[in-house]
Amino acid sequence: MTALGTLLFIVGVFAIRMVGGFSLSGVLAGNERVTRLLLLMPLSIVSAVVAVQTFTKGTTLVLDARAVGIAVAAILSWRKVPLGVVVVIAALTTALVRQLGWG
Template structure:
């Protein structure tokens, strides 16, 4: 099973659990473990998609290039509580400059 199949399968499972919320009794949905899992599942899926797009090349091998540097800059900006637009612009500019310099 390749990485995209895993991501798609996780997305289907996430959708199915959201849909099941309409038919599952409220007592099960109010359980603390269920609440914790459903609270963090979208974050985990988004993180997986970001990791796949940042650290893989066309052949599926792990690579470090300008995209990883852009992600690092975005993480630093988020830690400094920069506005979202500033985070996106800083990451894009970093990636573009490194690619223009021939590094990535």
């Protein structure tokens, strides 16, 4: 990342956030259906990010060691295990599966 690239990257992401954060008018923001949509939308996005980071490489779908690590993380999260423990066990599981020669 060059100096110019870094600067443009920072300005660009900041602009994206501000456009999102300030594009809804006060009236719309108080609307009950809009409020509910704003509650559900992040879940779709977060879920999509997890799926993409787990099951894709570039533009291809892949099933590898990451899937095992994330599956373990999902089970632990469901059981309300603290976040840091979830993350460490997920990483160790993924590393172990790779050691065993898969993905």
